[in-house]
Amino acid sequence: MTxxxxxxxxxxxxxxxxxxATVVNAQQPGFxxxxxERWRVPFSSGFEKALYKSSMDIGKNHLSxxxxxxxxxxxxxRVVFANEVGMTYFDLEIRKTSAEVKSVFPAMDRKSFLSVLxxxxxxxxxxxxxxxxxxxxxxxxxxxxxxxxAQSQFGIWNYTLRCGSLDLLEITxxxxxxxxxxxxxxxxxxxxxxxxxILNPNIRHTFHLxxxxxx
Amino acid sequence: MKNNCFSILLLLLTLLPCSLNxxxxxxxxxxxxxxxxxxxxxxxxxxxxxxxxxxxxxxDVLSEKITSRGKFYxxxxxxxxxxxxxxxxxxxxxxxxxxxxxxxxxxxxxxxxSNKLFSEINAIIVGSVKGTLFExxxxxxxxxxxxxxxxxxxxxxxxSNLKATLCEIRLYIDKKDMTVSEIEMQEISGxxxxxxxxxxxxxxxxxxxxxxxxx
Numbered sequence: 511m512t513x514x515x516x517x518x519x520x521x522x523x524x525x526x527x528x529x530x531a532t533v534v535n536a537q538q539p540g541f542x543x544x545x546x547e548r549w550r551v552p553f554s555s556g557f558e559k560a561l562y563k564s565s566m567d568i569g570k571n572h573l574s575x576x577x578x579x580x581x582x583x584x585x586x587x588r589v590v591f592a593n594e595v596g597m598t599y600f601d602l603e604i605r606k607t608s609a610e611v612k613s614v615f616p617a618m619d620r621k622s623f624l625s626v627l628x629x630x631x632x633x634x635x636x637x638x639x640x641x642x643x644x645x646x647x648x649x650x651x652x653x654x655x656x657x658x659x660a661q662s663q664f665g666i667w668n669y670t671l672r673c674g675s676l677d678l679l680e681i682t683x684x685x686x687x688x689x690x691x692x693x694x695x696x697x698x699x700x701x702x703x704x705x706x707x708i709l710n711p712n713i714r715h716t717f718h719l720x721x722x723x724x725x
Numbered sequence: 726m727k728n729n730c731f732s733i734l735l736l737l738l739t740l741l742p743c744s745l746n747x748x749x750x751x752x753x754x755x756x757x758x759x760x761x762x763x764x765x766x767x768x769x770x771x772x773x774x775x776x777x778x779x780x781x782x783x784x785d786v787l788s789e790k791i792t793s794r795g796k797f798y799x800x801x802x803x804x805x806x807x808x809x810x811x812x813x814x815x816x817x818x819x820x821x822x823x824x825x826x827x828x829x830x831x832x833x834x835x836x837x838x839s840n841k842l843f844s845e846i847n848a849i850i851v852g853s854v855k856g857t858l859f860e861x862x863x864x865x866x867x868x869x870x871x872x873x874x875x876x877x878x879x880x881x882x883x884x885s886n887l888k889a890t891l892c893e894i895r896l897y898i899d900k901k902d903m904t905v906s907e908i909e910m911q912e913i914s915g916x917x918x919x920x921x922x923x924x925x926x927x928x929x930x931x932x933x934x935x936x937x938x939x940x
Contacts, residue, residue, distance in 0.1 A: 559789070561791065561812065565831075572833070574828035574829070574830065574831070575813075576791055580787055590787070592782055592916075594828070596780060597890060598912060613916075616889045616890065723812070
């Protein structure tokens with residue numbers, strides 16, 4: 511096996527980058543993914559599909575309609591929001607760490623808006639697989655809720671859980687200089703959220719979903 | 726050459742969703758002039774239409790269908806009440822050039838004459854219901870077909886606004902009363918919305934308050 515000096519020079523930065531990336535992504539001592547596994551994701555493995563009555567405000571614009579969410583496989587969900595007359599506002603494919611816009615109404619085809627939506631739905635459907643550090647910021651104690659703070663490649667997020675059932679009640683971004691994204695879940699007796707409230711104050715966006723059916 | 730072939734393939738793939746829903750059993754109308762006269766004549770004698778409707782948004786890729794139901798009322802010249810009753814409540818009233826849209830959380834009023842978008846919506850909804858939309862040559866290019874019981878008008882949008890979302894609108898007109906029995910809207914995304922009118926009543930008196938937001 512012989513390598514030329516020139517070839518070795520080319521590989522050195524690559525090796526350094528690889529080592530650096532490994533260090534940056536290393537989980538913090540004491541952190542185990544069992545911690546992240548402790549909360550119940552709102553749309554757990556038995557979930558197939560659901561229809562939500564939906565109302566969205568973005569800036570001064572108000573949109574209403576029906577949102578269909580469907581599990582395509584273990585790692586993919588589809589989210590289709592259409593108005594009452596049937597025209598599709600957006601159709602997104604959400605995966606654990608990425609997303610794809612299948613179709614979008616021309617007036618909503620804005621990268622900033624779509625990337626926020628994709629992030630919101632990723633947080634709703636999946637346990638963030640890129641979490642590398644977690645700490646408990648509020649214990650159950652005598653209260654009914656507890657809060658985990660998690661750091662991942664998507665930033666720092668606070669997860670509020672119901673003590674006992676470990677239902678996920680709220681996800682809030684933890685940012686110093688930006689207003690906080692907030693996602694809240696209300697549960698009924700179907701096992702999936704009966705209502706979801708999404709608030710993205712940075713883009714003046716609110717999205718309210720009310721469950722119609724999950725058949 | 727390779728690039729050209731690739732471009733043609735892309736173009737064909739883009740057009741595919743628009744051509745998948747070819748209507749079987751319909752053949753081109755030989756005398757389009759006579760058909761136009763019949764529709765114009767029926768439109769002149771039709772004072773009111775009252776009907777129920779069933780709407781299906783068909784998403785082939787997801788193998789899903791969202792079914793909505795409602796009632797609709799039309800009174801000559803341009804009064805319309807289009808009301809969804811399930812799975813969500815949603816109301817559109819067009820009266821004296823004003824458009825009211827009411828969903829479950831908000832009521833909005835627009836002047837159809839002063840707003841280009843709503844003027845277009847007004848023209849398309851009323852034109853679809855009256856069956857005269859195909860005469861609007863500024864918005865659509867039309868082709869005419871028939872089978873034993875119905876006429877079919879396929880309309881392709883001309884304006885860039887409509888083209889960005891719709892491939893085609895198809896109006897099915899009953900031969901026995903020359904009123905629209907079905908509307909299909911084929912979206913660029915491949916989704917299709919079908920509205921079927923049921924229990925139609927023609928020229929029965931409709932009270933004024935049907936077209937009032939208070940009812």
